Amino acid sequence: MTTVGAVTRAALAQRRGPLLRLAGWSFAEALPAALTGLLTARAVDDGFLAGRPGVGLAWLGLLAVAVLVGALGTRQAYGLLGEVVEPFRDDLLRRVVAGTLAGATDGRGDDAAVTRLTHQVEMVRDTWAGLLMVVRGFVFATGAAVVGLCSLAAPVALLVTGPVLAGLLLFAAALPAMVARQREFVLAGERLGRDAVVAVAGHRDVTVSGAGDRVVDWLGGHVDAQARVERRLATMAAARSLSLAVGGWLPVPLLLVAAPWLLRQGLGPGALLGALVYVVRGIQPALHTLFQGVAAGGLRFVVTLDRLLKTCVPPEGSGGATAASPRDPAAPALSLRAVTFRYGPDAVPVLDGFDLVVPAGDHLVIVGASGIGKSTLAGLMAGVLRPGAGTVHVAGTPTATATAAELAAHRVLIPQEAYVFTGTVRDNVRYLRPDLDDADIGRAADRMGLADLVARLGGLDAVLRPAGLSAGERQQVALLRAWLSPAPLVILDEATCHLDPATEARLEAAFATRPGTLVVIAHRISSAARARRVLLLDGGHVHLDTHRGLLARSAAYREMVGYWAGDGVRSSRTAGRSAPLPSGSAPRSSP
Known part of the structure; x- marks a missing residue:
């Protein structure tokens, strides 16, 4: 079974180039977070408190330049996001379609496939994009803030990073329960979608038999069940709030309580103000965005993608297809x-x-x-x-x-009804053997007496359109394809x-x-x-x-x-x- 982690890692590995460019622009985006506290401290201690307002304004001017660089980084980062997310979505669509067709071939109809194709794939795509931006933003913003705190004073960094780590651990401990609630929500929505298709498909029989009220009650039960699951999912907000309180808000009172001691150690008022800026304007928003994004979009991403992977198959060439078993030379055909x-x-x-x-x-x-x-x-x-x-x-x-x-x-x-698709003659006849060259195709056509047909169709580069071929021509193209298989x-x-x-x-x-x-x-x-x-x-x-x-x-x-x-x-x-x-x-x- 292909796991969420394996598919996610594969998707990231396949888009290594765009991810590296995204990381580069993320450094630029994090520049204001790294410099805000430090430049504020310099503007206060070396400028305004020292009676040199020009110096203070100069430091703030540098901060304005950093903000402009960060805005450019944000713009470029969002532009690169599509290069990472859209190929992942396309791969999921191919998997869902392949899995649905395989099930239909085996006689296993699945009405929930419509929900997966139209709703769950788009949910994974949107949450994947949001999760990338949230995690990226947290890593760079928090890293920049910690570097800035260390540049002010090591004791200040220790006072802040301790609660931040504690908040992250609390959130990680609550994640399994959040995943379970989110899985219940996805399954309830899928059941509702499947049964709604059944009810709509049989609406004539329902009307004739007078069972409308019973069907409404039946579907209403699914709606109520989904509502109950969603309410239980909403209760997990308490865990997020507690984690944010510890990691994002606790450092503020700790800094205020420790302010006299820090000032006695030689820390200037501006440096203390800069530390508070790092916490309030850097770490606290980054934690809030991370907790909210992971608890909402991240959980939907993991649970929904897991559900999709259990009901679909990897497309050819994705690395997930099972290799063909070796032939037993002694076995009959x-x-x-x-x-x-x-x-x-x-x-x-x-x-x-x-x-x-x-x-x-x-x-x-x-x-x-x-x-x-x-x-x-x-x-x-x-x-x-x-x-x-x-x-x-x-x-x-x-x-x-x-x-x-x-x-x-x-x-x-x-x-009997041969399959020919819109494409070149070459693509049609080597569909089952894409590694063949034109010489191989020509020899097979000569051996089967179909060289005249290929020439009449316009050669291997000619584009075939099924409606423009006779039934006999379609059969001959398919037979040449079978020969080359x-x-x-x-x-x-x-x-x-x-x-x-x-x-x-x-x-x-x-x-x-x-x-x-x-x-x-x-x-x-x-x-x-x-x-x-x-x-x-x-x-x-x-x-x-x-x-x-x-x-x-x-x-x-x-x-x-x-x-x-x-x-x-x-x-x-x-x-x-x-x-x-x-x-x-x-x-x-x-x-």
Whole structure:
């Protein structure tokens, strides 16, 4: 599990340059805090009390210059803040979207994802920015004030730093309780958002059934619960007030009580006044801002970010993705054991106790009537669908526990509706293998007979727009992408249904010679004739054999071959050498 601390440290490490520039301008911003007390002491002791008002005004003039430098530092610091905060927000958005899509792929709908995306990410972004400025301001302002106190007299610095440290320790001790209260608040808001979506989505049913009052009471209970949690969170203000009283206000009476002794030790009245200025104008506001910022924004940041990280996944290239597990050379390309799958708890199983082993290097074609479950089987093989019972392994890796990166390293699935995005031809075809150069792409296109297609599209630099391509062109782009994929297993789920028979035959022949394993959901019976093995799904029966073997022993397969041929049942000898059929004669398989 990625922790808040690890993600925060990674975000800071990635923005080291802007942070260093931010620190530099923070030194400039802290200049007035470092010089206010010292210049005030000099103006009083060496100027006004010594009867030299010109000298006193000169010291105050230097203070005015320091204030102007500090204002410039503040302006530049806020300008650099966006360079640190916005990339962090973008990373969180990618994580939330990736996690939500992964959950949806696994069949886990999550209405609270809307709350996370629209509310919690923005809350983390805002509190992260505020926390950076608060901590930065406290460190530089307090450090400058302590340096200034030491420049006045060491005893004065000791009188002030003791209570400040005590106040910080009190605040740190109260932080765990503050975090717990803030976590309760975030969870209550998420529950309210999720249940509100459910209520709004079902408002018609609520109205028809007359359950409006009950639903209002139900949601009202969540609102009341959130209000109670927020009130408990507000009680933690007492801990902040106590910490501020000890660290920010206690040094003032201590300095006043110790003033006679300090004056007897040779400390001038101006120096004592300067020490009070450091406390009241430097340390006290810095502590107040720190306690308020951490107790409010800091706690929201930690709790909300922790909640986001538990429900999302790191984007590719963020350093948090799980590396793909090594392939077991002895494991089959695919293994399905006692697999049962149904769409809904009360639905008839599409597959029931299904077993299949596909050895590495196999060329398997799956055929069957429309709606028999061929595409469902392809989804289970690819790990897109999870079985209700049984196990599916790809190259020895169980799909139920494999990450997206692991599955992508082992298999590539091309569905009937090919995916092409707006971008160059190059970006589209090497989407699964971004390290390939143009020469590699050209050789693959030549091998598949798609060089003319690439040229017709305008070359690798041409920008593709999905709406401007035909369905067949989209399929060919996706097939070239699958060929270039590093995955050894290719699953084509009617991926050539929009192509003419000759093009289909050429592409399937190319994939059959590609190193690895090929599984084809057949669009035409000619695909089965070219395969090494054929799997026939026939209701509750499954037949696995060669094309000729099924012709010899399966009446259902012979009937299917005759239907595809369009002229009745053929003899084994004739069907065994069946030619590609016109695309218009092929029935379409439902997903």
